[in-house]
Amino acid sequence: MRMTIPVAKVLSALLADAEAPRYGLDLMKLTGLPSGTLYPVLHRLQAAGWLAADWEEVDPATAGRPARRYYLLTAEGVHAARQALAELRALAPDGGTSWGGAEPTGVPAW
Amino acid sequence: MRMTIPVAKVLSALLADAEAPRYGLDLMKLTGLPSGTLYPVLHRLQAAGWLAADWEEVDPATAGRPARRYYLLTAEGVHAARQALAELRALAPDGGTSWGGAEPTGVPAW
DNA sequence: CCACCCTATATAGAAATCCGATACAGTGCC
DNA sequence: GGCACTGTATCGGATTTCTATATAGGGTGG
Numbered sequence: 001m002r003m004t005i006p007v008a009k010v011l012s013a014l015l016a017d018a019e020a021p022r023y024g025l026d027l028m029k030l031t032g033l034p035s036g037t038l039y040p041v042l043h044r045l046q047a048a049g050w051l052a053a054d055w056e057e058v059d060p061a062t063a064g065r066p067a068r069r070y071y072l073l074t075a076e077g078v079h080a081a082r083q084a085l086a087e088l089r090a091l092a093p094d095g096g097t098s099w100g101g102a103e104p105t106g107v108p109a110w
Numbered sequence: 111m112r113m114t115i116p117v118a119k120v121l122s123a124l125l126a127d128a129e130a131p132r133y134g135l136d137l138m139k140l141t142g143l144p145s146g147t148l149y150p151v152l153h154r155l156q157a158a159g160w161l162a163a164d165w166e167e168v169d170p171a172t173a174g175r176p177a178r179r180y181y182l183l184t185a186e187g188v189h190a191a192r193q194a195l196a197e198l199r200a201l202a203p204d205g206g207t208s209w210g211g212a213e214p215t216g217v218p219a220w
Numbered sequence: 221c222c223a224c225c226c227t228a229t230a231t232a233g234a235a236a237t238c239c240g241a242t243a244c245a246g247t248g249c250c
Numbered sequence: 251g252g253c254a255c256t257g258t259a260t261c262g263g264a265t266t267t268c269t270a271t272a273t274a275g276g277g278t279g280g
Contacts (some may be wrong), residue, residue, distance in 0.1 A: 006267075033268095089204070134257070143238095146242095
């Protein structure tokens, strides 16, 4: 699973609110991603085994809307998502980053 | 400027340590990015006006190594980088995200 | 009825991005 | 000469993003 910002947004939304099940349009609004980005991400997450999907069982005529496809992180997905987001947080400083690197290199004449 | 994780890593490294000037190999070690990823990122940042670059003025024979190309964030770059990293931080929860979205949607039968 | 908007999911195709491989060049060492 | 190290940089295939577009049923208004 390659971590990208859209993937991180989806994982973040799926992790929030006690891992409540989400459906596509819901995730589009939460993440701000267009459907053409979101659905491929969801498919990749499923292929990676991080995400499970199931059709909502309702009669469209009764519900007055199309059936939704609900997504829920697997146990592995929850774990992986937490770890991935933690790594992301590591490079977004709160005060000063100072993630163990080399000390400032020689300043140019400039 | 499209924000991606490699771009964020570079910005983070450039912001750290009081915005000390950095050169390519230095940034490769700090960010862990391969040169094939790093240099295109640096070029894009320059094209966006976020980054300034200048050749170190040394005699390679005297220094015992090739001249370095130093990179420093512009004023605009510093501002933009801080903002971009803040947005990244927003989606990497520390405790609970709860970034104002819709409340949990109806749970599936499943 | 028919147009139109809303909820939903999904794909096509062009553009952008990432990353392993490769290139180039000078220094230092054996 | 050969090899390792410091540096910067590009190429090309694979992946990813994103703008359109497709599909389909429900509800509303003329």
